[in-house]
Amino acid sequence: MATPGGPGTLEIFFVRHGQSTANAGGVWQGQLEFPLSELGREQARRAGAALARTGLFSAVYASPLARASDTAHIIAEEMRQSGGFSGEVVELAGLTERHGGILQGRSFEQTRTERPELVEKFRGLPEEEAWSLVGAETDRQLMERFGGAVQSIRGISGAGRGSRAVVVAHGGVLRAFLRATFGGDVLPANTRAPNASLTRVFWKNPGDPEDKPELLELADTSHLDDLGNTGG
Numbered sequence: 421m422a423t424p425g426g427p428g429t430l431e432i433f434f435v436r437h438g439q440s441t442a443n444a445g446g447v448w449q450g451q452l453e454f455p456l457s458e459l460g461r462e463q464a465r466r467a468g469a470a471l472a473r474t475g476l477f478s479a480v481y482a483s484p485l486a487r488a489s490d491t492a493h494i495i496a497e498e499m500r501q502s503g504g505f506s507g508e509v510v511e512l513a514g515l516t517e518r519h520g521g522i523l524q525g526r527s528f529e530q531t532r533t534e535r536p537e538l539v540e541k542f543r544g545l546p547e548e549e550a551w552s553l554v555g556a557e558t559d560r561q562l563m564e565r566f567g568g569a570v571q572s573i574r575g576i577s578g579a580g581r582g583s584r585a586v587v588v589a590h591g592g593v594l595r596a597f598l599r600a601t602f603g604g605d606v607l608p609a610n611t612r613a614p615n616a617s618l619t620r621v622f623w624k625n626p627g628d629p630e631d632k633p634e635l636l637e638l639a640d641t642s643h644l645d646d647l648g649n650t651g652g
Contacts, residue, residue: 424584424622424636428624428626428627429583429622429624429625429626430573430583430585431583431584431620431621431622431623431636432570432573432584432586432587432621432622432623433471433474433584433585433586433587433618433619434587434589434597434598434613434618434620434621435467435471435491435492435495435587435589435616435618435619436588436589436612436613436615436616436617436639437456437460437483437485437487437488437490437491437588437589437590437615438456438457438459438460438461438462438487438490438491438615438616439456439459439463439615439616440454440455440456440487441454441455441456442454443457443460443615444459445527446527446528447525447526447527448520448523448525448527449487449517449520449525450517450518450520450523450524450525451485451516451517451518451519451520451524452524452525453485453486453487454486454487455486456486456487456490456491459647460487460491460615460616461494462647463644464491464494464495464616465494465498466616466643466644467491467498467618467643468494468495468496468497468498468499469498469502469643470618470642470643471498471586471618472498472499472502472504472505473502474584475504475584476504476505476584477499477505477584477585477586478507478583478584478585479507479510479576479585479586480492480495480496480499480505480508480509480510480586480588481510481512481515481569481585481587481588482510482512482515482587482588483511483515483517483588483589483590484511484512484513484515485517485590488515488517488588488589489509489511489588491588491616492586492588495586495588496508496509496586499586512569513565513569514565514566514568514569515587515588515589515590515593516565516590516593517590517591518551518556518557518562518590518592518593518596519555519556519557520554521551521554521555521556521557522554522555523554523556524556538553538554541553542554547559548560559596559599559600562592562593562596562597563596563597563600566589566593566596566597567597567600570587570597571629573587574623574626574627575627583626591612591613591615592612594612594613594619595607595611595612595613598613598619598635598638601621601633602635606638607638607639613638613639614639614641617639617641617644618637618641618643619635619637619639619640620636620637620640621633621634621635622634622636
C-alpha cells in the first residue's frame, strides 16, 4: 500500500486562511475582500512554521482573495526560511470562496434583524435549496470549480517522487469539498474548519481520476493552542 511521501503519491495540506477583519466582526465575506487581522497574520505564520516542520513541499496554491493569498504568502515565506519550499505561490480562481448572494458582506444578526422572514425560511430549507434562495453558490456549483482546481493540482503532481502541496482556501469551499469527498459526517451541520487549521489528504495515485483519497488529519489547530480565538 502506498504511503505519504512514496513515489507517485500526492499529499495536500488544505489550510483555511487566517482570521480576517470580517471574521473578527462576524461578517460573512463570501467573495468580498477583507484583509487579515493581526491575529490572522500570526495564525498564518504559525501554520507556516508547523508545515515547515513536516518536511519539503513542491507547491503552494491559493485562492486569489487577499485573505487567502496573503496567508499563503506568509506560509510560503516561513517554509522558505526553513528550506522546505523554494517556489512561488500559485493562485487558482477555482479555490475562491462561495459567493454568498444577498447574505455576503453582512452579519447574521444584521440579516435576522432586517429580514427575519428570509432567515426563518432559509433555516427551514435543505442546504442546497437554502443557498439558491439567497442567490448563493450551491455545493454542487462549488464542487465543479473547487473540485476542478484540485483535479488540476493532482494532474500536475502525477509521476516521480511523492509530491506534497499546500492549498490555502476558505471555510465554505473546504467544507463543501470535504463533505462531498468523505461524507456528511465530516464538518457536520454548520461546522467549518477553524482559521489557519490544517487538513491533510493523501492520494496514492493522483493521476487517476477514480483514485479515492484518504483523510489523514482534519482541521488541526494544535499549532495555534496559545493564541486564543481560532474560530471565525
